[in-house]
Amino acid sequence: MANYRCPCCRKITSDTMDLARHFLGQTDRKHKDWLKTKGLSYAQLIRWQGTEFGNKGYKALAELLEKEAPRVE
Numbered sequence: 323m324a325n326y327r328c329p330c331c332r333k334i335t336s337d338t339m340d341l342a343r344h345f346l347g348q349t350d351r352k353h354k355d356w357l358k359t360k361g362l363s364y365a366q367l368i369r370w371q372g373t374e375f376g377n378k379g380y381k382a383l384a385e386l387l388e389k390e391a392p393r394v395e
């Protein structure tokens with residue numbers, strides 16, 4: 323089964339939603355800056371989580387991570 327590694331740290335998980343939750347739980351510059359390079363804003367994703375139904379912030383990030391996060395065995 324493919325696992326995904328966080329592009330900014332050593333966190334590994336098989337589920338991109340789980341990785342998205344991890345990612346938005348980090349407040350260091352490395353994680354925030356990576357989002358910026360992908361055209362997303364940490365503050366925007368957090369705001370979506372707080373104001374929109376259906377985990378919109380996590381889902382948008384999970385989709386991105388599915389494409390961009392390194393795969394590991």
Ligand SMILES: [Zn+2]
Nearest residue numbers: 328330331333
């Ligand atoms: Zn991370």
